[in-house]
Amino acid sequence: MIAFIDWFDGFLWGLPLIIVLLGTHVFCTVRTGVVQIHTFKGIKLSVTPDPDGEGDVSQFGALTTALAATIGTGNIIGVATAIANGGPGAVFWMWMTGVFGIATKYMETAMSVKYREQTEDGRMIGGAFTALERGMNAKWLGVIFALLGAIAAFGIGCMTQANSISTALGQNFGLPTWVSGIIVSVFTAFVILGGVKSITRVTERLVPFMAAFYVIGCIIVLCMNGGAVGTAFALIFKGAFTAQAGVGGLFGFTVAQAIRYGCARGLFSNESGMGSAPIVAASAKTRNPVRQSLVSMTGTFWDTVIICLLTGLTLVSSAVAHPEFVAGGVEDTTVLTFQAFGLIPVIGRPIIALSLALFAYSTILGWSYYGERCAEYLCGPKIITPYKIAFVIFSFVGCVVALNTVWTIADILNGLMVVPNVIGVWALSGVLVKDLKTYVNDIDAVDPTPIPVVNKQIADL
Template sequence: MEQLNNYFSDISTFLWGWPMMILLLGTHLFLTIRLKFPQRKIFTAIKLSVTRDPGATGDVSQFGSLATALAATIGTGNIIGVATAVSLGGPGAVLWCWLTGVFGIATKYSEGLLAIKYRVKTNDGRMLGGPMYALERGLGWKWLAILFAAFTALASFGIGSTVQANAMSVMTFESYGVPQWLTGLVVCGLLGAVVFGGVKSIARVCGFLVPFMALFYVIGCIVILFINSSFVLPAIKLIFQSAFSPEAAGGGFVGSGVMLAARYGIARGLFSNESGLGSAPIVAAAAQTRNPVRQALVSSSGTFWDTVVICAMTGLVIVSSILAYPDIDYTHGATLTKMAFSKIPYLGTPMLAFGVLTFAFSTAVGWCYYGEKAVEYLSGKKLMLTYRIIYILSVFFGSIINLTLVWNIADCMNALMAIPNLLSLLFLSGVLVSETKKYLWGGKLDEYSEE
């Protein structure tokens, strides 16, 4: 088992090395420039995300689609991932994580556009889409579409079920002494109640849960920043200085250098917002929208909330807390956020526990949908029930087992998802420009596309 774990660990390290980060960040920059900085339209995107479009074709509202994507995206990576980046790359990693989110908006916009452009309607009236359909219908690469769907289905059991279940069971055990198997059983029951209701049930639950959990977590961050108010500006200064300085970061930090700060900041940012991974467009394809560009804008707002807002606040909380409390050991990334929140008297630990539980559960819900649609692409509806049952059972096993091997396998599957998705974005960039020119640059955002 140890040998197998080392094998996948080596593959994961290779796949998520500098070549992958250059490919991902390069795609972010390429699409940002080619699409004339769609980030400029972020406030239009936010407005559209809460605007109903009942006359449009689709299964769920644009907000329901966004909430489901955010549910799968806003996870433990926003809490633990940022802390890990700071512990390994220093305070400068926070800035690189934030910049990855800013430029990743263009990639998430592009994924949403292609999801609507190449989606298909089933015989029973449901909408199906995502990178596998863009690869097949847009580029004629059926074989690569099959590989993407297979990697997505496999990845769902890692990042979606077992990893998130383990985060929930460990949190409840460490905070309140609840047996991990009991947490696993409860989560299995709740998850089953949601996912067997289909995409409308998933969107409805996520539409309620995501704004509530995100607001609750942000309030906790604001409270900590208020407590640390005299250290907030020094923390911001330290973050910018250490992002570009090869020298020691100061404030008790060991100098990690520009390369390490960039490496861990970019990697955590990419893991956090999933821009370029190809997961979010699977649910974006189900949205009720008049044209591809409207949903593209709505999808892009997900990266804004996930990384530009939530990850940035987490990073600022962590760095300001380390400056404010010298007793915090910043070298242990897994417990760094927990120590920062513990400085809120009485409420800090429960607030963080609630954040981890809701973030992890919502991620499990969203990824079940992604995996299910991947399975449906590969085999039709005949294996969907089997997939749901196995997925729910994997939550229980994830809550009680050691997940080192699972993490490494999931990381490999995520990287293998990203490669075909990024290829579709790059090779279909002409379509992205054409659709954007027609609806966004041409001022026809309210027009209906011909489907």
């Protein structure tokens, strides 16, 4: 059974999802008239409050919560895995998934915000599930998406992230797993039990700090590698289009491997097309769907176009400058990452250990909200508190047990979330593009369509 699960995970996140997601990225780019050209407008809007918008949290709060969930261990270990299996060229293809994925992030967010709903107590709820129900009259498909999201959150967004924290703290600071478990579960409970406003208050401060902290570490390593940075750039671009002979156990890869692993890890890292980030975007204060969608699409820009590229450059340049790091091959990609940051005297390894811990913890916060909203769509508001308590318990469990199979199952569930979400994006693209044309040059206009108030207890088909 375990062998089959591993096989199916590799199959799902191999050619099928690469084709589906890259195809959707290209489709959305063309369909929106290259919405990526508005990226810097989105960045400006993200720090411009929208007091007249309807919603629960600020646009910046929604963006940082989404970034909290997407900027995770995939930005560090995931990039190293792509390089180890696909060579330096994988960094280029990872970067390209980010560039084109910006358009998909725009479309899926626009879909979720446009079809969001308001609960009787005044909270916003939205995501692929409400869009599939209201926009396509396919509630059964929305239920499937919500069920996958509610379950997957315990794995990919909770237990595996907690395990990464306990591993990093244990290997670098000697902290027992049970101590890490207590710390993680207490800090998780303290934030998520306060609801989305509590989560966004933390992420608004945590995400900029942890991202800057990690980026500065990357820049220091790049400066220390000096002339190897230019060679690293050359290897990344050359490896993206031509096969490379083996050098020091790292660079012997085909173009097919570079494309496969670069795209797979990039798609997994930025979550464009998965439908997760739009769940919190639907809670943002925004006067029209386009405004928040432009803000949300910048999340893919920061996650993959900037942070993943910096990680890739840091690792490849370190391997070039210090070939002993990869002598005989790279079996444990975590080792390559710690060796690269270990170039910084004294504080290098603590920087990467703390970055891993912060990235993983922020992912827990973001995914707790995603899972909660999916569960509420399925079972009504009474499920919220039990779901949060369960999430806290699983965060402790994740710190103290081995999770290989749990990670794989959650990985599969995440991949399956893509299917109903992408169906919604393609089917509703005409309506979403019409909104884009209406509001993109009149970004302060108010959408006159009222947000429906609902009283859902248990999803019925």
